[in-house]
Amino acid sequence: MKYKCLVLDHDDTAVKSTPELHYPSFKIIMKELRPNMREYDLAEFTHKCYDPGFDRFCIEELGFTDAEMKREYEIWKNYIMDKTPDFYEGFIDIVRQFKALGGYVCVVSLSEREEIERHYRENGVELDLVYGWELPREQRKPYTYPMEQIFEKLMLEPADCLMVDDMRLGYDMAHACGVDFAAAGWSHGLLPEVAQFMKKHSDYYFATVKELADFIFEE
Numbered sequence: 001m002k003y004k005c006l007v008l009d010h011d012d013t014a015v016k017s018t019p020e021l022h023y024p025s026f027k028i029i030m031k032e033l034r035p036n037m038r039e040y041d042l043a044e045f046t047h048k049c050y051d052p053g054f055d056r057f058c059i060e061e062l063g064f065t066d067a068e069m070k071r072e073y074e075i076w077k078n079y080i081m082d083k084t085p086d087f088y089e090g091f092i093d094i095v096r097q098f099k100a101l102g103g104y105v106c107v108v109s110l111s112e113r114e115e116i117e118r119h120y121r122e123n124g125v126e127l128d129l130v131y132g133w134e135l136p137r138e139q140r141k142p143y144t145y146p147m148e149q150i151f152e153k154l155m156l157e158p159a160d161c162l163m164v165d166d167m168r169l170g171y172d173m174a175h176a177c178g179v180d181f182a183a184a185g186w187s188h189g190l191l192p193e194v195a196q197f198m199k200k201h202s203d204y205y206f207a208t209v210k211e212l213a214d215f216i217f218e219e
Contacts, residue, residue, distance in 0.1 A: 002216060005156055006098055007147065007174075009165035010109035010116050010132075013184040014092075015085040017111070018046055025079035029072050034062060046190045050167065084119050088186060090209040092123050094216065104128045104154050108146040108163075108173070129153060142172035147179060164212065167194065171202060182206060182215070 011017040023045050030037060040048070048057040058064040064072060095105050106129040107116050113132040120127055131139070131146035139145040147163075150156060163174035166187035174181040183198035185207040199205045206212040 001098070001101055001103060002218065003103070003162045003180075004160040005104040005106060005128075005150065005154060005162070006095070006216070007106050007108055007150060007161050007163045007179070008095075009163075009167070009170050009184070010107055010111045010119075012187040013164060013166045013170075014095075014107075015087050015119060017085045018042075018049070020085040021080050021083060022049075022076070025076045028079060029075045032075065033064065033068050033071065037062070043190045050191055050194060080115060084122050087119075087123065088209050090213060092120075092125065094209070094213050095120070095125055097213075098216065099125070104150075104156075106130065106150050106154075107132070108141050108150075108170070109133070110140060110169070142169045142176070144173060144176050147173055147177040151177075162216070166198075168197065171198070180204070182212060184212075 008014055011022070019042060023042050026045055027039070030039070048054070048061070052060065055069075058069060058072060099105055105125070105127055107120075107127055108131045109116055110133050113130045113134050116130050116132055117127060129150055131141075131149065133140065135145070147161075150161065151158070158178040159180075161179045162182055163170055163179050164182045164184055165171060165174075166184040171181050171183070173179075180203045182204040183202040183206065185195060185198065185205050186209055188195035188198065204215065206215065
């Protein structure tokens with residue numbers, strides 16, 4: 001294998017969480033907190049999560065108060081707690097094969113660790129390390145803390161790792177740590193501007209999960 005460790009994003013890289021979890025829960029949130037506001041479609045919602053980011057979207061555009069932000073989190077958490085989104089076809093097979101060959105698989109995401117671990121566990125996979133939304137802001141990507149912890153705890157060097165992510169936050173973290181970055185191009189159908197950035201700046205851009213697998217396991 002080219003690498004000893006895969007460092008994976010979760011939402012919309014491994015699993016189809018925006019269309020299957022986050023957007024449906026957002027519609028429930030809007031029905032309760034902004035019932036008279038127009039509906040955002042999936043493409044608009046996905047774009048807002050990318051730019052300016054979900055928190056800024058809620059606060060600056062939707063005008064959510066602190067109390068409403070807390071209620072938004074409660075609705076989202078209640079919605080996702082018993083649901084597992086589909087993994088992209090072939091993705092879980094990459095993880096299983098990589099671990100079977102002795103590799104480490106870590107996740108650095110803005111989802112919560114317990115949900116990420118549950119999604120993988122329900123598919124028969126135990127992850128090595130997970131760093132998610134439960135961490136303080138300065139310890140989440142794009143800050144370098146998660147990657148530095150992976151280096152330290154697994155005794156790895158930057159050249160040992162490949163980061164796979166569909167968004168710039170993962171790219172920024174990997175770039176700052178000297179880690180190779182692969183863009184999850186299979187997730188960019190709704191955001192052509194993201195695909196354009198990733199194609200220009202990533203070390204590797206894979207349009208399909210199979211392309212990623214072929215690269216990782218290439219002799």
